[in-house]
Amino acid sequence: MRAARNTLIGLSLGLLLLVGALLMLDLGSFKPLYERIATHYLAREVQVAGAMSVRIGRTVMVSVEGLNIAGATPEAESFAAVGSAEVHLLLPSLLDGVIDLPLISIADAELNLEIDEPGQGNWPTIETTEDAANDAASAPPALRVGTLNIDRAEVLSWNALNGRHNDLTIAQLSATTETTTLTVLSRGSINQRAFDTTLAIDGITSLLDINQWTVDWIGQVGKASFTTRGMVSSLTEWGDSALRATLHADSANEFLDTFSLPQVDEGPINVSAKIEQRDGVPHLDLDVQFAQFNLVGSAVSQDPATLQTAQIDLVGRGPNLAQLGALGGQDTWPTTPFEITFQATRDGTKITVETLRLDSEALQLELAGRIPDFRAPGSGRLKGTMHIPALSAWSDVLALPPRLSGPLTGSVALTGESEGADVLISTQSQLLALEIGGRIEPGESMLGSRLSLSGTIEQPQ
Numbered sequence: 001m002r003a004a005r006n007t008l009i010g011l012s013l014g015l016l017l018l019v020g021a022l023l024m025l026d027l028g029s030f031k032p033l034y035e036r037i038a039t040h041y042l043a044r045e046v047q048v049a050g051a052m053s054v055r056i057g058r059t060v061m062v063s064v065e066g067l068n069i070a071g072a073t074p075e076a077e078s079f080a081a082v083g084s085a086e087v088h089l090l091l092p093s094l095l096d097g098v099i100d101l102p103l104i105s106i107a108d109a110e111l112n113l114e115i116d117e118p119g120q121g122n123w124p125t126i127e128t129t130e131d132a133a134n135d136a137a138s139a140p141p142a143l144r145v146g147t148l149n150i151d152r153a154e155v156l157s158w159n160a161l162n163g164r165h166n167d168l169t170i171a172q173l174s175a176t177t178e179t180t181t182l183t184v185l186s187r188g189s190i191n192q193r194a195f196d197t198t199l200a201i202d203g204i205t206s207l208l209d210i211n212q213w214t215v216d217w218i219g220q221v222g223k224a225s226f227t228t229r230g231m232v233s234s235l236t237e238w239g240d241s242a243l244r245a246t247l248h249a250d251s252a253n254e255f256l257d258t259f260s261l262p263q264v265d266e267g268p269i270n271v272s273a274k275i276e277q278r279d280g281v282p283h284l285d286l287d288v289q290f291a292q293f294n295l296v297g298s299a300v301s302q303d304p305a306t307l308q309t310a311q312i313d314l315v316g317r318g319p320n321l322a323q324l325g326a327l328g329g330q331d332t333w334p335t336t337p338f339e340i341t342f343q344a345t346r347d348g349t350k351i352t353v354e355t356l357r358l359d360s361e362a363l364q365l366e367l368a369g370r371i372p373d374f375r376a377p378g379s380g381r382l383k384g385t386m387h388i389p390a391l392s393a394w395s396d397v398l399a400l401p402p403r404l405s406g407p408l409t410g411s412v413a414l415t416g417e418s419e420g421a422d423v424l425i426s427t428q429s430q431l432l433a434l435e436i437g438g439r440i441e442p443g444e445s446m447l448g449s450r451l452s453l454s455g456t457i458e459q460p461q
Helices: 001-022 026-041 092-096 130-137 254-257 320-329 393-396
Strands: 046-048 052-055 060-067 080-088 098-117 142-158 164-178 181-190 192-204 213-221 224-232 242-249 269-278 281-290 294-302 309-319 338-347 350-359 364-371 379-388 410-415 420-428 433-440 448-454
Touching: 026 052, 080 092, 092 098, 130 254, 181 338, 224 254, 254 364, 350 379
Parallel strands: 098 142
Antiparallel strands: 046 060, 052 060, 060 080, 080 098, 142 164, 164 181, 181 192, 192 213, 213 224, 224 242, 242 269, 269 281, 281 294, 294 309, 309 338, 338 350, 350 364, 364 379, 379 410, 410 420, 420 433, 433 448
């Protein structure tokens, strides 16, 4: 009897030791297999040059050194490189439908993002089966992250469409979750301009489910400071949210230079944006001072979940009409204060421009029309009238004879074609009758746009 008992005890201890050994087994020796699986799904060569460890227990612990994901072509730079990374996954939480990651640690990482001239990005895409797509459409699992540490990471981006380079360097980012509160501290630089931010979010049950989150985000980028405070209801019911955001910078051009954007006439930046409900309807109010330009506007939507219906009202003022001309590649427009009024409504995909008015001492222009499908703005058409009090103010722009100096009134038509819009201006006055044609091209600063004289001028007797 005693011998049987001792045998049973020995077998039990041996089984426990065997299970413990299996649970603590390091599966990092299967590194070539992991590389092949990742290469297959990413359609990019994935290599781990250094050590790799995969330990399975109550917590799955994975660590790698020297991870590299190849670029889109053999000649391209690596898409991503990571000096070291470690991730912990709590297995018991999976039974409750929760992905619980007690630790994510990344150090010495570099990410290269590129968009080529056709607009194609260099990042890998993962093809999914029909069953996986159906699973993705269902409710996602809950996601929790206990501690996230990123040290010495750099994100380089290049956009061939607008020729912009951007360099984001993260010196250190640390995020911790305590019960339902996430705190994120980050510091680094954007295009050699230092940033330092603090973000606190309360009310988190899952990072994949935005629901009544209280947000408090403050920080500084270069010499610009910003704040965002309030409550975010959800992505589908954002109209129930209440948020206020501010941005201040003493120098607009220094701020624009931080993000590799074109320069403007110097001045400060003061931006205030607010989302709130009034009488059960969500409103967005915007008040902007950007250098010498001021913009005040509002947007209202009766259907905030899908934004299928909305109304927009904007009024902008500036001291220099020539700045608008410079956006279209025309640097000889008159220098005079101006005001722009824009009123539009959306109904499904259709945009109705009720008023687009430019008022200045050198030009009064008023347009209205429709864009049948905002996803294809080239299908739109705007028509209206224009009045120039004195043609002499536009002599340098249109290369007019110096004797033409009287007023001019006419009609204007903008007709979308392909990705741009053709412009036709028909004018009548006691001095002349002519047509001016041109084209507006999309893109940064509307580069490639042109305005030229396409008719004939009748010289006054």
